[in-house]
Amino acid sequence: MLPASRIGPVGNQASGPFLEGVHGLRAIAALSVVVYHAGGAIGAEKYQNIAGIGKATSWMDAGVDLFFVISGFVITLPLFLGRQEQLSTYVFHRILRIYPVALLTAAIFAFFNGMIYHRSLSFDNILSSFLLLPSDTEPVPIVLWTLKQELLFYGFVGIAFLNKRLGLILIATWAVASVAIVTDTVVGRWFFHPRNIGFLFGMIVAYTYVTRPLTSRLSVPMALLGLILFVTSASWGKYSGASRELLSPILGICGMLTLYGVTAFPLRMPAIVLAVGTASYSIYLIHFLFISAGNKVLTQMLPGLPGIVALLILVGTASLAGYLYFLVAERPIERWRRALRGRTRSSSDAEHSQQLPQTVILPEGKS
Numbered sequence: 001m002l003p004a005s006r007i008g009p010v011g012n013q014a015s016g017p018f019l020e021g022v023h024g025l026r027a028i029a030a031l032s033v034v035v036y037h038a039g040g041a042i043g044a045e046k047y048q049n050i051a052g053i054g055k056a057t058s059w060m061d062a063g064v065d066l067f068f069v070i071s072g073f074v075i076t077l078p079l080f081l082g083r084q085e086q087l088s089t090y091v092f093h094r095i096l097r098i099y100p101v102a103l104l105t106a107a108i109f110a111f112f113n114g115m116i117y118h119r120s121l122s123f124d125n126i127l128s129s130f131l132l133l134p135s136d137t138e139p140v141p142i143v144l145w146t147l148k149q150e151l152l153f154y155g156f157v158g159i160a161f162l163n164k165r166l167g168l169i170l171i172a173t174w175a176v177a178s179v180a181i182v183t184d185t186v187v188g189r190w191f192f193h194p195r196n197i198g199f200l201f202g203m204i205v206a207y208t209y210v211t212r213p214l215t216s217r218l219s220v221p222m223a224l225l226g227l228i229l230f231v232t233s234a235s236w237g238k239y240s241g242a243s244r245e246l247l248s249p250i251l252g253i254c255g256m257l258t259l260y261g262v263t264a265f266p267l268r269m270p271a272i273v274l275a276v277g278t279a280s281y282s283i284y285l286i287h288f289l290f291i292s293a294g295n296k297v298l299t300q301m302l303p304g305l306p307g308i309v310a311l312l313i314l315v316g317t318a319s320l321a322g323y324l325y326f327l328v329a330e331r332p333i334e335r336w337r338r339a340l341r342g343r344t345r346s347s348s349d350a351e352h353s354q355q356l357p358q359t360v361i362l363p364e365g366k367s
Contacts, residue, residue: 020269021262023277028227030280031319032063033143034287036313041295042307048299050307057311062234062251065198067284071150072202073209075157076171079164080210087161088266089341094154094338098132101330102147105285106130109140112289125182134190141288150188153199168203175200179245194248201252205259214264223261230254240280275323282330283322290318297341 035057041047043054078085106129113119124137132139132148139145156174160167178196183189214222233254237247269277276283294314298305307311 010245017156017222020267020274021075021219021265022259023264023274024269025066025259025262025277025298026280027273027276029063029070029321030276030283031315032060032066033284034291034315034322035311036060036063036309037288038291038295038311038318041291041314042310048303048305048307048310052309053307053311057335059234059238062237065195065234065248065251066147066230066255066258068149068195068198069202069205069252069259071153072199073205073259074153074202076160076168076203076218077206077209079157079160079168080207085161087158090158090161091154093152093341094158094335095338097334098147098151100333101281101285102132102144103130104143104329105141106139109289113140134186136186141285143288145283149193152191153196171203172200179249180266182245194244197248198252198255201256203258205256205263208260209263214260216266217262219261219264219266220259223258223265226254226257226259226261230258276319279323279326279330282326283319286322286325287318289323290314294318 001052033260036059039053040058042050043052043057110121110125110129114121122137124135125140127133128135128137129139129144132144132151134148137348153171156167156171158167159170161208174191178192179194181188181192183192230251233247233250236242237250293316295310298310298313302310
């Protein structure tokens with residue numbers, strides 16, 4: 001869900017492996033969510049009703065937890081690198097990073113819902129899907145709920161730009177409270193969602209990356225250990241029925257180990273992995289439309305298709321469509337935003353040039 005980013009040397013880390021390792025995790029997180037939704041569609045009674053596929057992929061929504069850890073890392077890293085930024089500039093560009101592509105996606109889904117299912121937009125739909133505000137109504141597409149949590153997290157990081165110590169304390173307190181407080185209110189479920197704790201673990205990686213960078217010799221074992229524990233924990237959590245308040249911290253810790261490992265990853269990622277990682281935000285947002293449409297086509301035209309084949313077709317189609325969506329929608333918008341950001345920073349950079357680390361090109365992040 002994070003866009004392409006660049007970072008220069010910090011400690012003993014090289015820019016290429018760092019970037020490619022984080023892109024690799026983005027790709028894993030995005031494809032995990034795509035497989036989760038594709039498996040659920042194939043397992044649904046009204047479609048193929050292949051329960052085995054649905055059950056086997058039911059734990060892969062844990063990709064969201066991994067996204068939150070990555071976001072916590074990328075968004076708070078500038079704080080630990082000592083970057084200065086005006087709050088108004090930070091807020092303006094966070095809004096530009098989230099809303100344009102999200103609004104376009106919500107409009108596309110609203111159009112097809114109206115055209116196919118004749119569903120009209122209600123006030124709650126607008127609050128939830130277009131404004132990304134807490135609501136009793138689930139957003140369409142459903143994945144937009146995670147952007148509501150991102151925006152909440154960005155608010156706390158904004159406080160940290162004003163007062164670093166206070167902001168970091170508030171982030172940590174809020175994240176821990178999110179797994180300790182259980183509430184049934186709309187605002188409470190949004191503010192204290194258990195998955196918010198993933199942001200804290202990402203922030204811990206950002207601090208550790210700057211203060212105690214991992215050696216490349218330990219990076220692969222650390223990343224593999226974290227990833228194995230992540231998959232094992234996600235599977236255990238789903239099949240055991242563990243509460244989200246218990247599972248989210250466990251997945252956050254495992255994601256933290258994995259991310260810390262890949263920040264010093266000495267290996268190059270295949271081009272296809274980098275492509276999926278770069279387009280992960282678009283793939284994440286738009287994939288469900290193509291899974292839904294593709295599954296209907298497969299059910300009608302190839303009703304006896306083996307479940308694993310149907311899964312591969314849906315995942316491949318949705319991922320390719322997401323990459324094309326990135327090319328035609330997200331990338332042009334992001335290029336415009338970065339150009340605008342460069343212009344707004346030009347005068348500020350001259351003013352603060354003596355305060356900033358000169359070897360660092362900071363990552364742009366959404367999640």
